[in-house]
Amino acid sequence: MKFSYNLSSLPEYPFARMEEIIRKRRSLGQKILAFNIGDPDLPTPDFITDALIYAVKRNDYAGYSSADGEPWFREAVAEWYRRRFGVEIDPESEVCALIGSKEGLANIARAFVDKDDAVLYPDPGYPVYANGAARLSGGKAVRYVLKNDSFLPDLSDASPLHAKLLYLNYPHNPTGAVIDREELAGIVEEFASSDTILCYDNAYSEITFSGYSAPSVLQCRKDHTGLVEFHSCSKTFCMTGYRIGFAVGDKRAIDALKKVKSQIDSGPPKFIQYAASVALQSYTGSSKPNSVQEVADVYYKRMSELCKGLEELGYKAKMPRATFYLWQKTDDASYAEKLLERGILVTPGNAFGDAGKNYVRWSLTQPMEVIYEALELMKRL
Ligand SMILES: Cc1ncc(COP(=O)(O)O)c(C=O)c1O
CATH class of the missing domain: 3.40.640.10 (Type I PLP-dependent aspartate aminotransferase-like (Major domain))
Structure with a gap:
């Protein structure tokens, strides 16, 4: 089959590969704490x-x-x-x-x-x-x-x-x-x-x-x-x-x-x-309505706990002022792989471009207990 030049010029969509990793690991009965994708776990109001x-x-x-x-x-x-x-x-x-x-x-x-x-x-x-x-x-x-x-x-x-x-x-x-x-x-x-x-x-x-x-x-x-x-x-x-x-x-x-x-x-x-x-229409002015503020508060709490936990483990982690992503710098080129061996899936920074190669991205679309579980597993890293 001869694909178009434009299609052939595309790199693989990084999240598709991750879905595959999760599927394989889960089919082998291995637990995966998935911090890789920005899909909110919180319910639609x-x-x-x-x-x-x-x-x-x-x-x-x-x-x-x-x-x-x-x-x-x-x-x-x-x-x-x-x-x-x-x-x-x-x-x-x-x-x-x-x-x-x-x-x-x-x-x-x-x-x-x-x-x-x-x-x-x-x-x-x-x-x-x-x-x-x-x-x-x-x-x-x-x-x-x-x-x-x-x-x-x-x-x-x-x-x-x-x-x-x-x-x-x-x-x-x-x-x-x-x-x-x-x-x-x-x-x-x-x-x-x-x-x-x-x-x-x-x-x-x-x-x-x-x-x-x-x-x-x-x-x-x-x-x-x-x-x-x-x-x-x-x-x-x-x-x-x-x-x-x-x-x-x-x-x-x-x-x-x-x-x-x-x-x-x-x-x-x-x-x-x-x-x-x-x-x-739930916005009555420039500030967030309660339903949106509550969501932002949940991410803030998760982010604070993850940053605190990582710092206690000796990593650097800087609280962002927005999004549910933590962009963590690492000098260890195999950091994401090591986390995956422990069952923690984060996105390697180079999925977002070459400039991301010394980073990983945590997506905090997981409940607090999963974040604590990940920190616990990292203690043994
Ligand atoms: C920066 C950015 N823009 C746009 C989107 C697309 O969002 P949607 O197509 O769900 O509106 C995403 C989704 O993750 C995103 O991260």
């Missing part, structure tokens, strides 16, 4: 599942949606932006519903990237930018590195590339790094006179700790020119399997994304859009 049950029973929600989503869903997104970020957006032209933000992050490249066009992506970073977006569209994935400690982008070599897209992601997977509004505005300014579309992945905007509130890139420029922000209900409302997110920003880019999607899909199911609208 009841008011959202109730909304889903109500909506799924409505006959008029059984048909196709449109590729950009239902008008009332886009209105709920616009209202959420108004409350959460104080940003005005036009629900008609500046919002597109997504079947999870992942597809939107990848599909936007089909609207802008021609063969060998440069697409800038963070290393380390979420693999979809380089692979699902750049390479599968025939473009050239060009990495930029992150500064030591702050993990903020080093874009000093970026401007001469005339990249079609620049992916930025804060709060950042895998490092947990955050950005403040001024820093973000500086990057927006830097690219203001270029044709580069800034794709801002804000999937973890609500998983933040200790009073930190994540900005929206749309706060940085009132007319939203050249800016598209991607959001997800997955982590905020523990709805990963629902597959719902949204893209918001420059109407020309949103229109282009809608055009791509109208040839490929028919929008998220209406009952899912309804459940997501109800979830978004």
